[in-house]
Amino acid sequence: xxxxxxxxxxxxxxxxxxxxxxxxxxxxxxxxxxxxxxxxxxxxxxxxxxxxxxxxxxxxxxxxxxxxxxxxxxxxxxxxxxxxxxxxxxxxxxxxxxxxxxxxxxxxx
Numbered sequence: 517x518x519x520x521x522x523x524x525x526x527x528x529x530x531x532x533x534x535x536x537x538x539x540x541x542x543x544x545x546x547x548x549x550x551x552x553x554x555x556x557x558x559x560x561x562x563x564x565x566x567x568x569x570x571x572x573x574x575x576x577x578x579x580x581x582x583x584x585x586x587x588x589x590x591x592x593x594x595x596x597x598x599x600x601x602x603x604x605x606x607x608x609x610x611x612x613x614x615x616x617x618x619x620x621x622x623x624x625x
Contacts (some may be wrong), residue, residue, distance in 0.1 A: 550587060550595045552580040559602055569606065570598055 556577070557567045563581070567574040574589075579585040587595060598605050 528533045544593070546589050546593045547596060548574075548592075550592045552577060552587065552595060556581075556597060558599075569610070570594070571609065 540547045556563065558603075559566065563568065564574055566572070567577045571606070578593075580587055594605075
């Protein structure tokens, strides 16, 4: 069998186990440390734009980057998703803007 087929079957087995009540949830691995500044820099955003785009307060971003505070678990999870797939987060939070960006790409602008 192909690797893809085996992965799909393993996933279906997990779903079946979950639906049967034999497994109550999935273990989520939230990193204990997230480099907010590195994520923001990789996206070429200012602190202000980063906070506006993803819904963080500007003060929180400044404190995280300055090492004065550490993001809570839910913020670290969200930051991890932003780091891995920022366009999906932007599309989910700003569907109108994402549509405009896609339209500009199609029109060659």
